[in-house]
Amino acid sequence: MISQENGSGTPMSAAASTNQGQRPQPVTLRQVAEAAGVSTATVSLVVNKKKSARIAEETRHRVLDAIRELGYRPNAMAQTLVSGSSRFIGLVADAIATTPFAGQIIHGAQDEAWKHGFALLIANTEGNRELETDAIAMMLEYKVRGILYSTWFHRATELPAPLRESDFVLVNCFSAEPGARAVVPDEIQGGRSATEILLKHGHRRIAFINATIPAPAKDGRLQGYKEALEAEGITFDDGLVLEAYPDQEGGYGAAQELLKLGATAVYCYNDRMAMGLYDGLREQGLSIPDDIAVVGFDNQEVIAAHLRPPLSTVSLPHYELGAAGVRMLLGLEEPQATAPTKIYCPTVERNSVRALAPA
Amino acid sequence: MISQENGSGTPMSAAASTNQGQRPQPVTLRQVAEAAGVSTATVSLVVNKKKSARIAEETRHRVLDAIRELGYRPNAMAQTLVSGSSRFIGLVADAIATTPFAGQIIHGAQDEAWKHGFALLIANTEGNRELETDAIAMMLEYKVRGILYSTWFHRATELPAPLRESDFVLVNCFSAEPGARAVVPDEIQGGRSATEILLKHGHRRIAFINATIPAPAKDGRLQGYKEALEAEGITFDDGLVLEAYPDQEGGYGAAQELLKLGATAVYCYNDRMAMGLYDGLREQGLSIPDDIAVVGFDNQEVIAAHLRPPLSTVSLPHYELGAAGVRMLLGLEEPQATAPTKIYCPTVERNSVRALAPA
Numbered sequence: 001m002i003s004q005e006n007g008s009g010t011p012m013s014a015a016a017s018t019n020q021g022q023r024p025q026p027v028t029l030r031q032v033a034e035a036a037g038v039s040t041a042t043v044s045l046v047v048n049k050k051k052s053a054r055i056a057e058e059t060r061h062r063v064l065d066a067i068r069e070l071g072y073r074p075n076a077m078a079q080t081l082v083s084g085s086s087r088f089i090g091l092v093a094d095a096i097a098t099t100p101f102a103g104q105i106i107h108g109a110q111d112e113a114w115k116h117g118f119a120l121l122i123a124n125t126e127g128n129r130e131l132e133t134d135a136i137a138m139m140l141e142y143k144v145r146g147i148l149y150s151t152w153f154h155r156a157t158e159l160p161a162p163l164r165e166s167d168f169v170l171v172n173c174f175s176a177e178p179g180a181r182a183v184v185p186d187e188i189q190g191g192r193s194a195t196e197i198l199l200k201h202g203h204r205r206i207a208f209i210n211a212t213i214p215a216p217a218k219d220g221r222l223q224g225y226k227e228a229l230e231a232e233g234i235t236f237d238d239g240l241v242l243e244a245y246p247d248q249e250g251g252y253g254a255a256q257e258l259l260k261l262g263a264t265a266v267y268c269y270n271d272r273m274a275m276g277l278y279d280g281l282r283e284q285g286l287s288i289p290d291d292i293a294v295v296g297f298d299n300q301e302v303i304a305a306h307l308r309p310p311l312s313t314v315s316l317p318h319y320e321l322g323a324a325g326v327r328m329l330l331g332l333e334e335p336q337a338t339a340p341t342k343i344y345c346p347t348v349e350r351n352s353v354r355a356l357a358p359a
Numbered sequence: 360m361i362s363q364e365n366g367s368g369t370p371m372s373a374a375a376s377t378n379q380g381q382r383p384q385p386v387t388l389r390q391v392a393e394a395a396g397v398s399t400a401t402v403s404l405v406v407n408k409k410k411s412a413r414i415a416e417e418t419r420h421r422v423l424d425a426i427r428e429l430g431y432r433p434n435a436m437a438q439t440l441v442s443g444s445s446r447f448i449g450l451v452a453d454a455i456a457t458t459p460f461a462g463q464i465i466h467g468a469q470d471e472a473w474k475h476g477f478a479l480l481i482a483n484t485e486g487n488r489e490l491e492t493d494a495i496a497m498m499l500e501y502k503v504r505g506i507l508y509s510t511w512f513h514r515a516t517e518l519p520a521p522l523r524e525s526d527f528v529l530v531n532c533f534s535a536e537p538g539a540r541a542v543v544p545d546e547i548q549g550g551r552s553a554t555e556i557l558l559k560h561g562h563r564r565i566a567f568i569n570a571t572i573p574a575p576a577k578d579g580r581l582q583g584y585k586e587a588l589e590a591e592g593i594t595f596d597d598g599l600v601l602e603a604y605p606d607q608e609g610g611y612g613a614a615q616e617l618l619k620l621g622a623t624a625v626y627c628y629n630d631r632m633a634m635g636l637y638d639g640l641r642e643q644g645l646s647i648p649d650d651i652a653v654v655g656f657d658n659q660e661v662i663a664a665h666l667r668p669p670l671s672t673v674s675l676p677h678y679e680l681g682a683a684g685v686r687m688l689l690g691l692e693e694p695q696a697t698a699p700t701k702i703y704c705p706t707v708e709r710n711s712v713r714a715l716a717p718a
Binding site: 119 | 432434462466479480485490496499500608631635638661667
């Protein structure tokens with residue numbers, strides 16, 4: 001049997017003591033009890049917020065004052081046992097903490113979790129299935145309230161088996177499995193917004209350099225491009241859609257073919273592609289935005305704001321994806337009727353687009 | 360009082376049950392006991408690895424087999440109470456999870472922690488002191504083995520007061536406080552290596568564009584540049600050192616002044632600066648590396664490998680910083696005699712440097 005006294009204020013274990021000799025000794029439950037002039041059992045009841053325990057308001061305040069004055073730290077592990085669930089939310093990430101891209105998912109999830117009194121337990125698995133299974137097992141053993149399962153780029157995913165033992169929400173990915181709640185970026189709306197930046201500046205012959213790699217973003221961003229053109233009464237022309245590998249080298253390589261299309265503006269699948277296209281267009285002696293207007297997608301830090309000229313683009317809502325995932329996990333936000341739940345991608349206008357001069 | 364039976368296999372709390380109705384019911388300690396034909400107390404002793412308990416080897420195996428077959432998950436919170444310390448290492452990060460830069464610190468720390476049976480409890484504080492204090496308090500309440508306190512760029516730091524209540528190591532930052540162990544990048548060696556890339560290609564008139572912002576990197580990278588020149592018998596010339604804001608706009612703005620110096624090569628304080636300098640040099644009609652060789656620092660993903668031409672640079676050892684921090688915290692690696700402990704910055708050669716043609 002474990003007594004609450006042992007559980008709710010044990011001194012640091014021997015293993016944790018170190019060469020940092022100046023560290024103060026942790027305050028014990030007994031010291032709090034002595035300072036407040038009550039029994040250790042009473043302190044324990046106050047710390048664990050036992051509703052059934054009848055403790056005089058005056059006594060409770062005396063205990064809380066002593067806790068504050070002495071700097072006593074209750075043992076959260078023991079409180080978890082008492083309350084039956086922990087204040088952890090697990091975040092399984094394939095690589096969002098380590099790629100220079102989707103880290104804001106963590107930021108958004110953490111802010112929202114903290115707001116509701118939860119802490120994030122993060123595991124970065126680099127997409128390794130074995131690590132992923134271990135990470136989820138660890139989270140289950142720590143009795144997490146639920147798990148966010150997230151990927152650094154938007155894609156379909158196979159659920160790892162142990163995930164089903166917990167409440168979970170998929171973030172930036174989705175599964176065909178019934179009941180699997182998910183939040184993803186609204187790629188169609190994003191593609192529409194990117195195209196609309198160019199349309200509202202008078203461009204009508206707009207090329208689109210799409211990715212060669214199959215992905216929800218590839219289909220969604222093309223669909224949005226078509227919808228935006230249609231809304232302006234412009235017939236979709238398949239000949240204005242190129243494909244390239246979605247990085248700088250792909251964008252650079254697409255420059256010559258693009259120039260043959262006679263477009264006055266181009267919308268690139270992502271910012272990295274736009275960065276390479278800038279170099280390719282410059283080598284052909286063209287100036288952005290005077291000779292051709294360019295729009296990207298992602299609003300990738302380090303790149304978009306720092307190209308010459310700074311790039312107009314559409315932002316991936318990573319922070320919102322993390323925050324919405326937590327709200328959905330905690331039952332504070334209902335999933336949209338048409339799954340997965342889609343998050344709005346905002347427009348970011350800079351200087352790579354100029355109004356088309358009248359012909 | 361908390362019984363071990365409640366503590367070591369409680370069913371999910373009501374709060375965790377959801378609309379995901381297909382979730383299997385967690386296996387209880389009682390089911391394991393029934394399957395193994397032993398008492399729940401015996402299962403509990405096996406799960407908690409009580410050394411003092413005398414349990415027949417055959418019985419222990421029967422229990423472990425039942426645990427595996429049924430998929431029983433022990434309660435890590437309860438095990439922590441029994442063992443007196445948790446298997447968590449805390450990682451307090453100002454912004455390393457959310458800037459597109461130092462995320463590999465998390466990767467390295469996690470890999471090393473997992474290797475030794477620890478999980479990371481990560482809090483991203485955005486440098487907010489109040490959040491930081493809350494995060495450390497939470498970690499102390501979860502009885503972490505120790506805390507890594509890390510920053511996204513190398514700098515001196517003030518220790519938050521509650522950090523001293525735990526064993527800790529500073530990662531990518533340092534403090535003058537006695538006994539505060541720290542791991543940081545070896546900026547001087549990095550600056551030497553960057554300059555040596557240019558020297559070994561025959562360059563002798565090498566400019567350095569340093570940062571305007573005071574930082575250990577500013578002093579260290581300059582010191583390394585001086586040492587590398589001196590080792591080749593080249594007198595340091597203050598007139599070859601420019602200063603600019605350490606981003607693309609700073610590098611771009613330094614191009615014209617650089618050209619007045621008659622240097623055949625330039626070493627930039629960071630890759631972002633080199634990216635801007637590329638644009639500035641191109642506008643002046645110069646070609647890299649034919650007219651001038653360029654070296655950066657940081658090996659920043661998204662940029663360095665994808666410039667035209669790809670940039671030779673020196674890598675910040677973020678992964679190693681995280682891993683070394685964990686090893687030091689666990690007492691597996693001694694701090695270097697001259698604190699803080701410095702981590703080697705490797706050279707990454709690409710195509711922005713060419714051998715200097717004989718004059």
